[in-house]
Amino acid sequence: MTSPATSQHAADPIQSYLDRGLRNYWYPVAPSWQVGDAPVGITRLGDQIVLWRDKEGKVHALEDRCPHRGARLSLGWNLGGSVACWYHGIEINGGGTVTKVPAVSACPLEGQKCVKSYPVEEHAGAIFLWFGDDAHKEPAPLRLPEELVGDEYASFLCMSNWKCNYQYAIDNVMDPMHGAYLHATSHSMAEGDKQADMRVRKTETGLMFEKVGQRDVNFDWVELGETGCLWMRLAIPYKKKFGPGGNFGIIGFAVPVDENNCQVYFWRTRKVQGWQRDAWRFMYRNRLEGLHWAVLEQDRYVLESMAPNAREHEFLYQHDVGMTRVRRMLRQRAQQDFAALEAHRAEAAQSAQTGSAQTEAAGHSHA
Secondary structure (H helix, E strand, C coil), X not given: CECCCHHXXXXXXXXXXXXXXXXXXXXXXXXXXXXXXXXEEEEECCEEEEEEECCCCCEEEEXXXXXXXXXXXXXXXXXXXXXXXXXXXXXXXXXXXXXXXXXXXXXXXXXXXXXXXXXXXXXXXXXXXXXXXXXXXXXXXCCCCHHHHCCCCEEEEEEEEECECHHHHHHHHCCHHHHXXXXXXXXXXXXXXXXXXXXXXXXXXXXXXXXXXXXXXXXXXEEEEECCEEEEEEEECCCHHHCCCCCEEEEEEEXXXXXXXXXXXXXXXXXXXXXXXXXXXXXXXXXXXXXXXXXXXXXXXXXXXXXXXXXXXXXXXXXXXHHHHHHHHHHHHHHHHHHHHHHHHHHHHHHHXXXXXXXXXXXXXXX
């Protein structure tokens, strides 16, 4: 299990925040198939959450806590637009408001918004939640890469649970050079040079990290984008025997569960239509999917087996420039979140103080 250095990070609130999970992004939290009729309990970014679908199929997400005694709402019943706690039958709607306390008549708890709710969107076979802090409760627009929303693309979603901090999963994808070594015996990354110069260049939504002088031979480039969510994109060259569509694309997300665990979501995409799409989907399910899982398992095994607090004892070199650039960018985002949250709290405190003073002055005038 690969986790951050707890002792060192205890004195660094920015890094502690990063270790738990960077907020103010949309994250995929579950494949669509996972949420059916029964409520489902999950943990993401350290938050315990209950998901369920109403009668129209829309997904709702709440803090997984009954406001009465703290029982898990995910153990209860799906009533459509609301969920009922198994412990005492209290009903809470998708906005987090208590709608019914069946054991007591005219209970003051009814009508109270007592439970945190999460904005939800569903795309490309996955459920996305907005994890905004108090200063960013309104969600940013979710703009996904074209491979996940464009009609000309076909995709398969692969989700896996890894016993490592999500930052290691991001580091892994931002390291194209490992493909020529860790995955050298795979069906798609056996070609190309094992030595390369790397460069970083800016894009409209983030950055590109790529090998100099080699393209479409191996895992030669990776792109990171920020579009309301934090995604990574890469392409693996495919030989003609693996079906139509040219290069094989991957869109990846690293989703924090807690400080020691994460989920990875990888959409495997190809730009194919008509009979070629059908041919590729058939070939993927019957021949390629197992090969791809083997590559993903190599990544998982290495990351879960790394030395304790590995990121605190690194000796980095030129191939790691893209990874370190992303680390710096994420830390800057964390610092911005902290500053915005501090300003929000100061404003709220000032408003409360002003309101209290006005109330006190009004009382004196009546006296």
